[in-house]
Amino acid sequence: MLAKTYGNAVFGVEASTITIEVNVGQGTKFFMVGLPDSAVKESEQRVESAIKNHGFKMPRQKVVVNLAPADIRKEGSAYDLPIALGILKASEQLSSEDLEKYVIMGELALDGGLRPIKGALPIAIEARKNGFKGFILPMENASEAAIVDELDVVGVENIEQAIHHLEGTEVIQPMKYDTRDVFYHEMDNYASDFADVQGQENIKRAMEIAAAGGHNVIMIGPPGAGKTMLAKRLPSILPPLSLHEALETTKIHSVAGKLGANGKLIAQRPFRQPHHTISDAALVGGGGIPQPGEISLANNGVLFLDELPEFQRSVLEVMRQPLEERKVTISRAKFSIDYPSNFMLIASMNPCPCGYYNHPEKECVCAPGVVQRYLNKISGPLLDRIDLHVEVTPVSFDQMTSERKAEPSTEIRQRVIEARAIQEKRFEENAEIFNNAMMNSNMVKDICPINSAGKTLLKTAMERLGLSARAYDRILKVSRTIADLAGAESISIEHLAEAIQYRSLDREGWAG
Numbered sequence: 001m002l003a004k005t006y007g008n009a010v011f012g013v014e015a016s017t018i019t020i021e022v023n024v025g026q027g028t029k030f031f032m033v034g035l036p037d038s039a040v041k042e043s044e045q046r047v048e049s050a051i052k053n054h055g056f057k058m059p060r061q062k063v064v065v066n067l068a069p070a071d072i073r074k075e076g077s078a079y080d081l082p083i084a085l086g087i088l089k090a091s092e093q094l095s096s097e098d099l100e101k102y103v104i105m106g107e108l109a110l111d112g113g114l115r116p117i118k119g120a121l122p123i124a125i126e127a128r129k130n131g132f133k134g135f136i137l138p139m140e141n142a143s144e145a146a147i148v149d150e151l152d153v154v155g156v157e158n159i160e161q162a163i164h165h166l167e168g169t170e171v172i173q174p175m176k177y178d179t180r181d182v183f184y185h186e187m188d189n190y191a192s193d194f195a196d197v198q199g200q201e202n203i204k205r206a207m208e209i210a211a212a213g214g215h216n217v218i219m220i221g222p223p224g225a226g227k228t229m230l231a232k233r234l235p236s237i238l239p240p241l242s243l244h245e246a247l248e249t250t251k252i253h254s255v256a257g258k259l260g261a262n263g264k265l266i267a268q269r270p271f272r273q274p275h276h277t278i279s280d281a282a283l284v285g286g287g288g289i290p291q292p293g294e295i296s297l298a299n300n301g302v303l304f305l306d307e308l309p310e311f312q313r314s315v316l317e318v319m320r321q322p323l324e325e326r327k328v329t330i331s332r333a334k335f336s337i338d339y340p341s342n343f344m345l346i347a348s349m350n351p352c353p354c355g356y357y358n359h360p361e362k363e364c365v366c367a368p369g370v371v372q373r374y375l376n377k378i379s380g381p382l383l384d385r386i387d388l389h390v391e392v393t394p395v396s397f398d399q400m401t402s403e404r405k406a407e408p409s410t411e412i413r414q415r416v417i418e419a420r421a422i423q424e425k426r427f428e429e430n431a432e433i434f435n436n437a438m439m440n441s442n443m444v445k446d447i448c449p450i451n452s453a454g455k456t457l458l459k460t461a462m463e464r465l466g467l468s469a470r471a472y473d474r475i476l477k478v479s480r481t482i483a484d485l486a487g488a489e490s491i492s493i494e495h496l497a498e499a500i501q502y503r504s505l506d507r508e509g510w511a512g
Helices: 043-053 080-090 120-129 139-145 159-167 179-186 201-213 227-232 243-255 280-284 313-317 320-325 370-375 409-426 441-447 452-464 471-486 493-501
Strands: 002-011 014-025 030-033 062-068 102-104 134-138 152-156 217-220 302-305 327-331 336-340 344-349 388-391
Touching: 002 080, 002 120, 014 080, 014 120, 030 043, 043 080, 062 080, 080 102, 080 159, 102 120, 120 134, 120 139, 120 243, 134 139, 134 159, 139 152, 152 159, 179 243, 201 217, 201 227, 201 344, 201 388, 201 409, 201 471, 217 227, 227 302, 227 344, 243 336, 280 313, 320 327, 409 471, 441 471, 452 471, 452 493, 471 493
Parallel strands: 002 102, 030 062, 102 134, 134 152, 217 344, 217 388, 302 344
Antiparallel strands: 002 014, 014 062, 327 336
């Protein structure tokens, strides 16, 4: 007898429906076809043990399992449950007529229990799109899949519960999840706040400008100056995620298996902080079974690279294209996968190996030329994609012990939201650009005109400070953001003067 069940294969952040055809007939042995990988092939032993441990029989006839379409490689252990149910249906041990109305996924333990899977959210989205009645999956993934409405998400703990539900003897109520209620309740619950930061007003201002225009930032300062503390608070002043952005971000974390038990919609902008020993594949994504990397996990949020010169140069160079295109493409011989990577890059570094170059109190002990060699670890093309260079100085004792309350993140965020609204209107005709940092050179000329006094100031600054040519467009972009924060229609001398301050690493002689 022939039986069909349905599952899904996940490629990138999208899923494709897989038909699992099971035929039990005359003969012996178990055959699995349709490009299964080793984990799928090994399901025979797991399925047989799970079926027997729940009082059913593994057919002692010829069993053929076909995973269609047969030209797509099937990977992972999540096909165990649909294969097991298909075998029971084909051997007439399961009589349900609803089997083909559900997408079914789950890894079986030998005792018939179910272990969680990756990619439950994109699978649920695909199931609804293709008109399935529901989605049967492990209980641990049920809340994640329940984000998708108009789909009966049935969480089960073992194969027996799935059988009883399908036969109607013990119907499990679909999990309910109020997506909007949870999203709006948690979107502002940030653990860190700029109100906790005493002093560092100039750095807070730079962070506000970066958040308002989507600019990348590098902070240079001695150990203990507060670089990491400030970076971790940046998501709290970024505009709230939209529901579309939240869903896109959650899909990426779902595919990577990062949502964990009781996974739910990500309501806050992600903050990722990889260690400097990370490989290029772990940063941008890849592997035998391509998985999203840190830059994709930081999509719609912040990627923080602490101690930037300590990262391998090859790791930093692979970020150049994703920073420009806002996506990363992982190519293999037979397919390629796109992962979104629309993130803000925040980097920090010491000014020299000992950490005390230009320190107001401590003396640098680095030999001549060492500081420049240290800075040269960061390539010019990467530095070209960072708009703001900010020098961080240590906080004085008086500032640390001051009782004056610092400005909270909510107030800063409101100004950022207002500036972003101006940019949204400005770029409403261009769907691929939605903040000032994404402008190309031609747009900078049209959107960031400056008067003769501004040109004179910029020319003088570039000559006296020795600013490089690549700093020109960056200064104009940052000036436009500063003007947006001030609600000004045009860029004034004050806006230009402030933007020029944020090009420390472009100055000739900065490193001695």
